[in-house]
Amino acid sequence: MRVIITMLATLMFLIMTFSPLTVHAKEWSSEDGGEASVTVEVDQPETIAQYNLHTLKLGVKSGVYASATAYGSMYVYGIADATGWVAGIIEWYQKGNLAAGGIGDISSWIHVKFQAIDLTAGGALVEKIILDEHGPWADYGTTRWDYMDIYLVQGHTYKFVLCAEVHAHAFGLGAAVADFGSIWWDDSRIEWMSIEVPNIVEGGEAGCPMLFVWNGTEYFYEGLLNIHSSEGIDVITNHTLISTPRRVNGTYLLRLTEHPLTHSYIDQVKLYAELKYGVVIQLPLVWAWHSEDGNALPQLLFSDEWKAETLGAAFNNGTSQSIDLKFIALPPNFVTGFIFQIEGNNPVLKP
Ligand SMILES: [Ca+2]
Numbered sequence: 001m002r003v004i005i006t007m008l009a010t011l012m013f014l015i016m017t018f019s020p021l022t023v024h025a026k027e028w029s030s031e032d033g034g035e036a037s038v039t040v041e042v043d044q045p046e047t048i049a050q051y052n053l054h055t056l057k058l059g060v061k062s063g064v065y066a067s068a069t070a071y072g073s074m075y076v077y078g079i080a081d082a083t084g085w086v087a088g089i090i091e092w093y094q095k096g097n098l099a100a101g102g103i104g105d106i107s108s109w110i111h112v113k114f115q116a117i118d119l120t121a122g123g124a125l126v127e128k129i130i131l132d133e134h135g136p137w138a139d140y141g142t143t144r145w146d147y148m149d150i151y152l153v154q155g156h157t158y159k160f161v162l163c164a165e166v167h168a169h170a171f172g173l174g175a176a177v178a179d180f181g182s183i184w185w186d187d188s189r190i191e192w193m194s195i196e197v198p199n200i201v202e203g204g205e206a207g208c209p210m211l212f213v214w215n216g217t218e219y220f221y222e223g224l225l226n227i228h229s230s231e232g233i234d235v236i237t238n239h240t241l242i243s244t245p246r247r248v249n250g251t252y253l254l255r256l257t258e259h260p261l262t263h264s265y266i267d268q269v270k271l272y273a274e275l276k277y278g279v280v281i282q283l284p285l286v287w288a289w290h291s292e293d294g295n296a297l298p299q300l301l302f303s304d305e306w307k308a309e310t311l312g313a314a315f316n317n318g319t320s321q322s323i324d325l326k327f328i329a330l331p332p333n334f335v336t337g338f339i340f341q342i343e344g345n346n347p348v349l350k351p
């Protein structure tokens with residue numbers, strides 16, 4: 001039995017390790033690279049730091065009186081073929097442990113962040129923390145995704161980096177472990193599944209939230225919904241979905257994220273389903289959750305000038321606000337298309 005489990009674990013590991021890193025946009029073509037290292041701070045903890053085929057294995061085990069930090073990163077290069085804002089989307093898989101046991105343990109942590117470095121502009125950097133864990137923690141194997149707003153300049157070379165650090169620290173009775181793959185948990189690791197940095201040229205002046213749709217694998221970036229009005233008068237904009245939303249517990253999941261340089265007032269959102277024979281029906285909105293203000297359903301249900309406000313990163317200390325939406329879903333193979341409608345206004349012009 002144990003042999004079979006080991007074989008299965010090895011097979012799983014091989015499948016995960018050799019799945020291709022997909023870089024979807026046309027100009028992002030480099031193979032991925034990576035590096036890993038470890039810094040021992042106190043005494044002699046057990047450590048591991050390896051990079052292999054877009055997979056990182058980082059681990060530290062500190063017993064009684066020891067601490068260390070293991071670092072790793074994975075990266076690809078690309079040249080921008082257009083100037084403008086894009087949502088760089090990263091998907092990764094992680095499996096690891098953060099155990100702090102016993103008297104005298106001080107701290108153990110795991111961090112993961114995503115960076116975009118403009119090498120042409122002398123290393124100008126934007127980055128986003130995508131995992132920050134300090135307490136006892138275990139991830140039994142999860143594919144996660146996140147995105148970061150990036151301003152690309154045509155012709156510039158960029159390095160996109162996924163960075164991970166684990167730190168274990170024990171002083172006293174007990175032990176601390178932090179790992180993304182150690183000699184103690186052979187199949188623990190963190191790896192890139194994909195990175196997508198589309199080259200998008202936005203036409204004209206737009207002031208807008210960005211629409212994302214859950215397609216069963218990721219929140220697919222649908223594009224910018226232009227509701228700009230310098231007079232602050234509501235605009236109604238329709239967007240035909242490019243992707244097919246996937247049912248989750250009887251609902252479709254959509255997300256509005258404010259563009260980093262804009263500021264929107266949203267009065268109402270609707271989702272229409274196009275059925276066979278030209279029939280169009282409206283799917284009820286049943287959930288709306290603002291990333292900072294919480295429930296936004298009352299504001300978004302009706303066109304009544306009661307509005308939800310979303311601030312871009314430039315107006316909100318570096319973090320763009322978003323609203324998660326759920327609409328009642330229809331049975332599979334019932335719908336031929338979807339139209340998302342937004343009513344609101346955005347007085348700010350982005351570049
Ligand atoms: Ca309203």
Ligand SMILES: [Ca+2]
Nearest residue numbers: 234267303305
């Ligand atoms: Ca209105």
